[in-house]
Amino acid sequence: MAMCSTFYPRLSTHLNCKSFSLFPVKHRFFVSIKAFSSQTFAPKADDLPASIGFLGLGIMGNPMAQNLIKAGCDVTVWNRTKSKCEPLISLGAKYKSSPEEVAASCDVTFAMLADPESAADVACGKYGAAKGMGPGKGYVDVSTVDGETSKLICKHIRATGAHFLEAPVSGSKKPAEDGQLIFLTAGDSVLYEKAAPLLDIMGKSRFYLGEVGNGAAMKLVVNMVMGSMMASFAEGLVLSEKVGLDPSVLVEVISQGAISAPMYAVKGPSMVKSSYPTAFPLKHQQKDLRLALGLAESVSQPIPIAAATNELYKVAKSHGLSDQDFSAVIEALRVKLQQ
Ligand SMILES: NC(=O)C1=CN([C@@H]2O[C@H](COP(=O)(O)OP(=O)(O)OC[C@H]3O[C@@H](n4cnc5c(N)ncnc54)[C@H](OP(=O)(O)O)[C@@H]3O)[C@@H](O)[C@H]2O)C=CC1
Numbered sequence: 001m002a003m004c005s006t007f008y009p010r011l012s013t014h015l016n017c018k019s020f021s022l023f024p025v026k027h028r029f030f031v032s033i034k035a036f037s038s039q040t041f042a043p044k045a046d047d048l049p050a051s052i053g054f055l056g057l058g059i060m061g062n063p064m065a066q067n068l069i070k071a072g073c074d075v076t077v078w079n080r081t082k083s084k085c086e087p088l089i090s091l092g093a094k095y096k097s098s099p100e101e102v103a104a105s106c107d108v109t110f111a112m113l114a115d116p117e118s119a120a121d122v123a124c125g126k127y128g129a130a131k132g133m134g135p136g137k138g139y140v141d142v143s144t145v146d147g148e149t150s151k152l153i154c155k156h157i158r159a160t161g162a163h164f165l166e167a168p169v170s171g172s173k174k175p176a177e178d179g180q181l182i183f184l185t186a187g188d189s190v191l192y193e194k195a196a197p198l199l200d201i202m203g204k205s206r207f208y209l210g211e212v213g214n215g216a217a218m219k220l221v222v223n224m225v226m227g228s229m230m231a232s233f234a235e236g237l238v239l240s241e242k243v244g245l246d247p248s249v250l251v252e253v254i255s256q257g258a259i260s261a262p263m264y265a266v267k268g269p270s271m272v273k274s275s276y277p278t279a280f281p282l283k284h285q286q287k288d289l290r291l292a293l294g295l296a297e298s299v300s301q302p303i304p305i306a307a308a309t310n311e312l313y314k315v316a317k318s319h320g321l322s323d324q325d326f327s328a329v330i331e332a333l334r335v336k337l338q339q
């Protein structure tokens with residue numbers, strides 16, 4: 001059975017796809033849970049947009065683009081540092097020398113950039129993607145940015161007659177490699193439908209959240225919680241060490257109780273060994289906390305835990321830990337304890 005957009009329709013009306021509406025009353029937020037593996041529902045070439053662009057081949061962009069190529073998609077890549085395109089080119093990707101050229105040659109272009117500044121520049125800058133967009137095309141920004149940046153990019157893309165979808169992802173390097181990301185989408189529903197088979201290659205589920213800004217907000221809230229969880233976990237590990245407990249035992253105790261979380265089980269053992277192989281760079285976690293604080297400010301919502309957490313990540317950055325995994329935030333506490 002082939003996978004195509006008709007198998008991933010508006011969820012509330014297609015329950016046979018194991019889909020359902022999350023918020024049936026005020027806003028219609030739709031969620032589609034991929035009920036079958038992408039292997040079972042491997043898309044036919046006919047079901048996919050003919051050509052796909054991918055801008056930004058960092059920790060996340062690289063495996064996401066790889067999965068599209070491996071699924072048989074016709075992918076054209078660009079990255080600021082060209083050398084990062086080579087592994088994709090050797091897998092069969094085409095290369096263009098600017099976001100504009102990628103967008104001009106592709107039906108749907110994805111962007112996975114570091115932060116609001118780079119996302120806006122790649123989309124709206126001098127040789128930015130918007131210059132190559134036009135009617136019938138689509139731009140899907142999967143970077144984690146704030147709602148204002150997303151709306152700015154949306155404005156530039158829509159001004160060309162093209163469609164825009166924000167689609168930040170939950171899930172890190174391994175889920176990206178395994179095609180198990182969670183997409184938090186908002187924007188043009190036409191593009192959501194068109195991109196759905198591609199999202200299903202790269203991810204395990206997708207949420208359609210309505211107007212542009214809602215996907216960004218959802219992602220920032222999730223990462224605000226994650227950053228605080230990690231900081232609290234780090235404090236627990238350091239305190240347990242300080243009072244003479246074995247922090248590995250703490251990791252085990254936590255894993256068996258109500259506060260068990262995959263993140264603690266995955267990161268805990270390496271944190272105990274002061275090892276931080278980068279999956280989610282600490283600088284990006286601090287960026288997300290900073291943006292979440294801005295989001296909260298916009299609605300006068302106090303978020304004191306996140307505010308304190310942000311300070312800890314800033315300390316970690318000041319100790320040169322920006323490019324380490326965000327679990328290296330524990331080092332900010334260890335440094336303080338030594339003083
Ligand atoms: N890593 C993770 O676990 C997750 C990350 N995210 C989010 O996804 C996004 C990408 O993350 P990740 O892949 O980890 O980050 P990386 O730092 O590995 O990659 C960042 C990408 O952005 C590009 N870039 C940075 N600045 C500019 C610029 N000024 N102009 C053009 N391109 C630029 C980089 O290009 P170059 O190679 O030239 O430096 C690179 O392609 C971020 O928004 C992050 O918050 C979301 C979920 C999980």
Ligand SMILES: O=CCCC(=O)O
Nearest residue numbers: 144170171172223280
């Ligand atoms: O933005 C990064 C999210 C990392 C994760 O969800 O594990």
